[in-house]
Amino acid sequence: xxxxxxxxxxxxxxxxxxxxxxxxxxxxxxxxxxxxxxxxxxxxxxxxxxxxxxxxxxxxxxxxxxxxxxxxxxxxxxxxxxxxxxxxxxxxxxxxxxxxxxxxxxxxxxxxxxxxxxxxxxxxxxxxxxxxxxxxxxxxxxxxxxxxxxxxxxxxxxxxxxxxxxxxxxxxxxxxxxxxxxxxxxxxxxxxxxxxxxxxxxxxxxxxxxxxxxxxxxxxxxxxxxxxxxxxxxxxxxxxxxxxxxxxxxxxxxxxxxxxxxxxxxxxxxxxxxxxxxxxxxxxxxxxxxxxxxxxxxxxxxxxxxxxxxxxxxxxxxxxxxxxxxxxxxxxxxxxxxxxxxxxxxxxxxxxxxxxxxxxxxxxxxxxxxxxxxxxxxxxxxxxxxxxxxxxxxxxxxxxxxxxxxxxxxxxxxxxxxxxxxxxxxxxxxxxxxxxxxxxxxxxxxxxxxxxxxxxxxxxxxxxxxxxxxxxxxxxxxxxxxxxxxxxxxxxxxxxxxxxxxxxxxxxxxxxxxxxxxxxxxxxxxxxxxxxxxxxxxxxxxxxxxxxxxxxxxxxxxxxxxxxxxxxxxxxxxxx
Ligand code: C2E
Ligand code: MG
Ligand code: MG
Numbered sequence: 033x034x035x036x037x038x039x040x041x042x043x044x045x046x047x048x049x050x051x052x053x054x055x056x057x058x059x060x061x062x063x064x065x066x067x068x069x070x071x072x073x074x075x076x077x078x079x080x081x082x083x084x085x086x087x088x089x090x091x092x093x094x095x096x097x098x099x100x101x102x103x104x105x106x107x108x109x110x111x112x113x114x115x116x117x118x119x120x121x122x123x124x125x126x127x128x129x130x131x132x133x134x135x136x137x138x139x140x141x142x143x144x145x146x147x148x149x150x151x152x153x154x155x156x157x158x159x160x161x162x163x164x165x166x167x168x169x170x171x172x173x174x175x176x177x178x179x180x181x182x183x184x185x186x187x188x189x190x191x192x193x194x195x196x197x198x199x200x201x202x203x204x205x206x207x208x209x210x211x212x213x214x215x216x217x218x219x220x221x222x223x224x225x226x227x228x229x230x231x232x233x234x235x236x237x238x239x240x241x242x243x244x245x246x247x248x249x250x251x252x253x254x255x256x257x258x259x260x261x262x263x264x265x266x267x268x269x270x271x272x273x274x275x276x277x278x279x280x281x282x283x284x285x286x287x288x289x290x291x292x293x294x295x296x297x298x299x300x301x302x303x304x305x306x307x308x309x310x311x312x313x314x315x316x317x318x319x320x321x322x323x324x325x326x327x328x329x330x331x332x333x334x335x336x337x338x339x340x341x342x343x344x345x346x347x348x349x350x351x352x353x354x355x356x357x358x359x360x361x362x363x364x365x366x367x368x369x370x371x372x373x374x375x376x377x378x379x380x381x382x383x384x385x386x387x388x389x390x391x392x393x394x395x396x397x398x399x400x401x402x403x404x405x406x407x408x409x410x411x412x413x414x415x416x417x418x419x420x421x422x423x424x425x426x427x428x429x430x431x432x433x434x435x436x437x438x439x440x441x442x443x444x445x446x447x448x449x450x451x452x453x454x455x456x457x458x459x460x461x462x463x464x465x466x467x468x469x470x471x472x473x474x475x476x477x478x479x480x481x482x483x484x485x486x487x488x489x490x491x492x493x494x495x496x497x498x499x500x501x502x503x504x505x506x507x508x509x510x511x512x513x514x515x516x517x518x519x520x521x522x523x524x525x526x527x528x529x530x531x532x533x534x535x536x537x538x539x540x541x542x543x544x545x546x547x548x549x550x551x552x553x554x555x556x557x558x559x560x561x562x563x564x565x566x567x568x569x570x571x572x573x574x575x576x577x578x579x580x581x582x583x584x585x586x587x588x589x590x591x592x593x594x595x596x597x598x599x600x601x602x603x604x605x606x607x608x
Contacts, residue, residue: 057081061081061082062082064082064083065082065083065164065165066082066083066162066163066164067080067081067082067083067084067086067087067088067162067163067164068080068081068082068160068161068162068163069081069084069092069098069159069160069161069163070158070159070160071095071098071158071159071160071161072157072158073122073155073156073157073158073159074157076094076095077094078092078093078094078095078097078098080092084163086165087135087138087140087142087163087165088100088101088104088135089137089138090104098119098120101115101119101144102115102116102119104135104136104137105133105134105135105136106133106134106135106136106139107133107134111133112133114131115131115133115144117129117131118130118131118144118146118161119144119146119161121146121148121159122148122156122159125150125154126148127147127148127149127150128145128146128147128148129145129146130143130144130145130146131143131144132144132166132170140165140167141165141166141167141169141170142163142164142165142166143163143164143165143166144161144162144163145161145162145163145164146159146160146161146162147159147160147162180192180193181193183242183256183257185235185238185239185242185257186238186239186242186243186245186246186257186263187242187243187246188242188245188246188255188256188257188263189254189255189256189257190256190257191256191257191258191259191264193256194254194256194258194264194266195317195318195321197254197266198212198214198254198266198317198320198321199316199317201252201266201268201310202310202315202316202317202320204268205268205269205310205311206311208269210268210269211269211270211309211310211311211312212266212267212268212269212270212309212310212320213266213267213270213275213276213307213308213309213310214264214265214266214307214308214309214310214317214320214321214323214324215264215265215266215267215276215279215280215305215306215307215324216258216262216263216264216305216306216307216308216321216324216325216327216328217245217262217263217264217265217283217303217304217305217328218261218262218263218303218304218305218306218328218332219237219238219241219261219262219301219302219303220301220302220303220304220332220336220337221336222234222237222260222261222301225237225299225301229293229295229297229299233293233294233295233297233299234261236293236294237261237291237293237299237301238257238260238261240291240293241263241291241301242255242257242263244283244286245263245265245283248265248279248282248283249265250274252267252268252269252274253265253266253267253268253274253279254266258321262325262328264321264324265279267279276305276307276339276341277339280305280339283303283305287300287301287302287303302336302337303337304328304331304332304336304337304338304339305328305331305338305339305340306323306324306325306326306327306328306329306330306331306339306340306341306342307324307327307339307340307341307342308320308321308323308324308327308341308342309341309342312342313342323342323347324342326342326346326347326350327340327341327342327346329350330346330349353408353409356401356405356406356409357409357412357413359395359396360393360406360409360410360413360415361413361415363393363395364415364418364419367422368393368394368395369391369392369393369394369419369422369423370391370392370393370394370595371389371390371391371392371423371426371427371430371596372389372390372391372392372593372594372595372599373387373388373389373390373430373593373594373595373596373599374387374388374390374586374591374592374593374594375387375586375590375591375599375602376388376443376445376564376584376585376586377584377585377586377590378583378584379574379577379578379582379583379584379585380578384442384602384603385442385443385584386442386443386444386445386477387442387443387444387445387599388445388446388447388479388586388593389423389426389427389430389444389445389446389447390403390447390593391403391407391419391423391447393406407449410449411449411450411451414451416449416451416452417451417452417455420448420449420451420452421452421461423446423447424446424448424461424462424465425465427444427446428444428446428465428466428469428471428476429469430444430596431444431469431471431475431476432469432470432471434600434603435471435475437600438603438604441472441475442475443474443475443476443477443505444471444475444476444477445477445478445479445507446476446477446478446479447479447509448478448479448480448484449484450480450481450483450484453480453484453492453495458495459495459498459499462476462499462504463502472503473502473503473504473505474503474504474505476504476505477504477505477506477507477527477528478499478504478505478506478507479507479508479509479530480496480506480507480508480509481508481509481510482508482510482511482513485520485524489520489523493523493524493525496524496525496526497525500525500527505527505528506525506526506527506528507526507527507528507529507530507564508521508524508526508528508529508530509530510530510532510566511529511530511531511532511552512531512532512534512535512548512552513532513534521555521559522559526561527561527562528561528562528563528564528584529552529556529561529562529563529564530563530564530565530566530586531549531552531553531563531564531565531566531582532566532567533566533567533587535548535549535552535565536565536566536567536568536569536573536577536587537567539573539576539577540570540572540573540576549580550580553580553581553582557581562583562584563581563582563583563584564582564583564584564585564586565577565582565584565585565586565587566586566587567586567587567588568585568586568587568588568589568590569587569588569589570589571589573587573589574589
């Protein structure tokens with residue numbers, strides 16, 4: 033009896049232990065986010081644990097039911113056969129495998145991780161399939177995938193993918209002897225929108241225009257967002273309505289209407305377009321994109337709102353400017369510059385009024401490089417600031433030395449770039465140099481061009497007023513070449529106006545130039561400015577300009593710009 037009791041107690045204790053273990057398993061399984069399918073090969077029994085109901089609407093009772101999972105998979109043939117392999121892993125004798133699959137009914141992504149146990153003779157004994165929901169992870173991956181190909185702002189292809197597709201077009205075109213056109217499309221004066229209305233509105237415009245370009249895409253036409261306000265379009269085998277001109281036409285007609293942004297504002301835009309074509313311009317995708325961009329720079333520089341095709345001179349200009357840029361940086365360090373001086377004379381008595389300092393660059397080949405070549409580059413890369421400081425110091429130093437030597441005052445005209453004016457310390461720097469060399473303000477004249485005023489008329493004219501307040505003279509250079517509105521002249525704090533050489537060139541031959549020149553002079557007189565004619569080369573021009581009352585003349589007729597030692601001879605002559 034006691035033995036029986038003992039055995040019963042033992043059984044009870046064992047059962048309890050078992051129930052405890054079972055409970056533990058149950059709890060572990062229930063708290064897990066996975067579903068677990070266990071199969072015993074000996075007993076041919078399937079058990080499911082965990083979150084089965086979250087994943088499937090059917091139950092599994094025996095091994096044949098495992099096939100129901102397969103039926104539920106929304107994958108193609110090859111995806112399904114991969115899943116089959118994982119669910120029946122014992123058939124291939126492997127121990128572990130993983131596969132992910134989208135489920136048809138619940139539209140969730142499941143991961144199946146199978147482990148099969150084998151006995152010593154290699155027969156499967158147990159199989160466990162862990163099933164987990166990886167939908168979130170999957171979408172994250174898809175988002176990454178999306179980002180790898182598309183630009184999230186516009187929904188157009190991104191640059192990388194565009195390059196890939198364009199390379200594909202080029203490969204096809206090489207086989208079929210066709211053409212591929214690449215268009216670079218750049219919104220004109222986008223900064224005005226971005227600065228004026230804020231980045232959010234700027235982005236909106238970029239997005240809306242991108243969506244419009246997307247509509248232009250069809251078979252063999254793709255579009256991408258290259259960066260900021262710049263888009264690319266590639267056309268395989270352009271013909272009929274699928275040509276750069278046709279696309280440009282569509283853009284032109286769309287941009288006749290404003291883009292209406294979410295704050296209600298209506299923005300009118302124009303675009304500049306550059307086109308480069310395979311195989312004529314270049315043979316690789318990146319080159320084509322770069323060349324099309326170069327053409328856009330050219331379009332921008334020549335008035336925007338236009339389309340232009342790549343040609344070799346455009347490339348030459350560019351390579352030249354890159355070369356100039358690199359050498360210029362070195363020249364600034366080496367101080368390879370010299371100032372030439374061109375005399376200016378009063379028209380009436382032909383007496384010397386002053387000289388204009390004009391910079392020259394002695395390059396490593398011993399050539400003299402014209403400022404027309406390197407000043408625009410220096411303005412672009414900022415080296416104009418140290419160059420300009422050198423010009424100011426050198427011309428003022430030279431002037432002080434000449435006044436000492438020759439004993440009479442005249443005017444030293446110095447060309448100043450927009451970037452120099454913008455520097456906060458420009459006025460202080462100039463006053464300091466003048467003070468150092470004991471030069472009077474009325475002996476110095478600063479030549480500015482209209483480009484100085486375009487950016488910020490008010491700020492610049494305040495600075496000019498300040499300079500004039502000290503008595504420094506201000507002269508407006510190249511008048512007639514910029515936006516040249518006579519009405520804004522009234523508001524300008526200037527003393528002198530230089531009529532551009534292009535007027536003087538044709539003043540004798542072209543009646544309309546004559547009318548304009550005369551009306552400019554009348555205006556100048558009524559505003560109380562002094563007038564200078566630039567680039568006077570002929571006696572006839574001099575006589576005519578004298579007759580219409582131009583105050584001062586400068587040009588090859590009297591003297592070319594000369595090195596300091598040469599111009600000293602001119603001064604010596606003036607003393608006679
Ligand atoms: P600019 O200030 O309008 O200077 C007048 C230009 O016309 C000079 O060219 C001068 O040599 C040229 N010129 C004068 N008379 C005649 C003539 O009768 N016939 C012809 N064909 N040309 C004449 P340059 O020296 O080549 O300078 C070109 C431009 O470079 C200048 O135009 C000026 O805008 C800029 N520049 C020159 N030196 C400096 C400088 O130190 N700083 C800055 N920022 N710009 C400068
Ligand atoms: Mg000048
Ligand atoms: Mg000029």
